[in-house]
Amino acid sequence: MPASSYPEEVAPPLMAVTFHVYDFIQASSKSEQKLKAIAFVQDYVMNPSLDKTFCDEASLESYGLMPSQKGKVTKGELEAIAKYMFSFYNQENLLKLIKDQQEYDDLSEGEKLARKHKCVSCHKQTLYTMSPPLHEMWARYKDRPELMRESITNGSQGKWKQSRGAMMPSFKDLSAEEIDTLLVWIEKQ
């Protein structure tokens, strides 16, 4: 979510399937529509066929008919999966996801890296947990950033009394540019 296409895609994204099926199910009320949609998924996954499918011709041509999942999944499990599909993949969640993605895209590169590698779960801006606060690290090393680079790559222990022997893990996979980006981020905290 949101639905996206991949070059080697073998089936349409689940979100697209969910929206599509729901739109095609005829019913007199929303609750009936949901029940019918769940029943459709339960039946179709076990017995897929061309006369039942809601897929358009172009999709059928590129993906083919889905293989039956008989024996691989139970009817009860399908009910649970279908309920999940029709409650999770809705307009409201889609909008929320797009908004969250937008917020993430707007973060600085340093913040993205710090979140990705969980620097932020140990290091806070000012609070001393077991890990030194970011602004204190910058104050100590701003004239010797190479020492920070070295500790980020190889880890560190015993340099901060208040950390009481807690270890900073090593991040050997970070490139020199990524570490520079993280240092710019630390400076701004």
Ligand code: HEC
């Ligand atoms: C599991 C917790 C943890 C994570 C995750 C973590 N750190 Fe640390 N970090 C520490 C601790 C604890 C210390 C203090 C180690 C010491 O006393 O030498 C430290 C120290 C440091 C230091 C100072 C090292 C020195 O030589 O004094 C820097 C710079 C640093 N961390 C940056 C980062 C960055 C950047 C990340 C993310 C890529 C990160 N840390 C992820 C726990 C963590």
